[in-house]
Amino acid sequence: MAKKIPEPTKAPQSRAFLVGVEFRGEQTILPLEESLEELALLAKTAGLEVVGELTQRLDHPNPETYIGAGKVEELQMLVEETLAEVVIFDSELSPRHLRELEERLGPNVQVSDRTALILEIFAQHASTREGILQVELAQYEYRLPRLTRAWTHLARQAGGGGGRTGSTGGVGLRGPGETQLEVDRREIRKRISNLKAELEKVREHRQRYRAQRKRNQVPVVALVGYTNAGKSTLLNTLARSEVYVANQLFATLDPTTRRVDLPGSHTVLFTDTVGFIQKLPTQLVAAFRATLEEISEADLLVHVVDITHPSAQAQWQSVMATLEEIGAGSIPVLTVFNKIDRLKDPSVLEAASAAIGNTLPISGLTGQGLPDFVRTLETMLYETLTPVHVHLPYQQGQLISMFHEHGQISRVEHVRGGVQIQGFIPGRMLTRFQPFQVKKKPEAEESEE
Structure with a gap:
């Protein structure tokens, strides 16, 4: 056993x-x-x-x-x-x-x-209902093809939620010719189905919550990075909060959101997300879909990199690859090199900055470099205008009004079912218009026309 x-x-x-x-x-x-x-x-x-x-x-x-x-x-x-x-x-x-x-x-x-x-580790650290459900689903999907004996030990282990997992039993009525192993697999598949249904309700609740935030036009900044890069420490310093911080991997599992007032009288919601890691299990990427959507729906990503780690550039590369995998590759990214208060060799910072480009050195613990970070953040969210060409259905009246109110319009064309607008919008609104962007035609097609 x-x-x-x-x-x-x-x-x-x-x-x-x-x-x-x-x-x-x-x-x-x-x-x-x-x-x-x-x-x-x-x-x-x-x-x-x-x-x-x-x-x-x-x-x-x-x-x-x-x-x-x-x-x-x-x-x-x-x-x-x-x-x-x-x-x-x-x-x-x-x-x-x-x-x-x-x-x-x-x-x-x-x-x-x-x-x-x-x-x-995720099972040990999950504390919210959503986190527990996500971990339990990932464990079952991982263990199902590896099940070779009675389910009793598995039922006690999965989910990190005490006796709740085992409440489904693992002991069912056998059909004609069924072995106990087949019964156990059927019970696990049933539990997986139930977990997915429960998580779908969580996902729908999150979508309604995100829709409310968008209606309030409060930009969301997601803190992303390799696990143990110092995201929670940075959030605590920015928001003067007490998010749990520990010098260990995956100290933060469930997303934590805090309000931060920027110097220019702007308000931003910062969301601290689970840290990434190389060889991140595919079961976790799938099970944590609702949580990862907090990243893919953000207006801006702040990629926190532990510059003191010997493989800082490799970790940066790993996170960027994962962002592409979860559909967040097109969101604007501000990369910050964290923990510069502990960096003994300045040449490390110079080399990494040259390799990655467009980065800021900070210390989430001491606050060093944070004034420049906040100014850059505010510029990217409110002052940087991004060119867009979108086709907005008439049902998207709120987005049409938002473009007129906050953007700079170069051209408007009313077409069947909606309106096409070309112009510039603030960076914080880019993700809201991305689903409606007009794809640029290949040059060959344009020349034929």
Whole structure:
């Protein structure tokens, strides 16, 4: 029976052994050694004691055990020597890999992977109903294809919500010829369906809330960045609030929104979002759709980068790739290099600024650089005018009025079903007009006309 990873406050801690594999020719954000360091921090966040690690470079995964047969034997010996209770791979393992490795390492050793570890951390940290539902859904979708035994242990583990998950049972009436495993899978699929329905209600509630904010014309700035980059500290300083801050990964799961009054008599809503990470599980991206929409619906993204991290540029690249993946790639971005109060070598800042461009150095903790940051933010939201060409249906009367009131109109053309407007609008309103933008025709078509 699989053992649950204990809560961080429980003692003694389970002993974890880490395994990292690098495949030749594979494009990764972090090199193997740094990726394992990140995995070790994840394990620590989950309340585990890391007792050793093993690495291997391969052309491709072993179809049975992921790592080579010789490395499996070496792993067996190291696990025995270190008395490790759980082995965690720095990549997502297939159901077959998990099964084969557990058979070779024995019944007293749990085999896990990065995805399961991140899901466990999320389960420990989720506090709101939305967060708990999202984590529970992600756990079930991850574990369903890996289910090889009775569901009782799984029902107790999933969701981080105590006994609620197990309330669906896991013990159902068997149909003709059904095995207990088939019954368990059917129960889990039913629970997944129920969770998706509940999360859809959450999504609809968020959409109504966002629509209200847009009617009030209060711009929303989403703080995004790699986990532990200092987003919550920055929000606390800007809003003089007390959002939970901890020097650990995924300290913030549920989005937190705070009102901030800017010097130019403008009001902005800042939203602190969950930190990104390399190899972010696809189950989490899907399950946290309602939360991630807070990012994709924002008027401006402030990308917070921990400039003191040795892989700061790689982390920046990882976050930008994830933003594209969730449909937020077209939103204006202001990149800030955070924690400059702890930066010992100024040349690091210069090199990163040259590589990324259009950045500001700040310290969310001490407030250094924040006056320039706030001025730049205000300019991007209220003073920078962006050229747009939109086709607005007559039903979108509010947007038509908004363009006339806040924008600069160059051309108006009434067409069937609506009005086409060309002109300039403030940066804070860009996302509201993006769904109605007129796509530019290819040059070949324009020349034919």
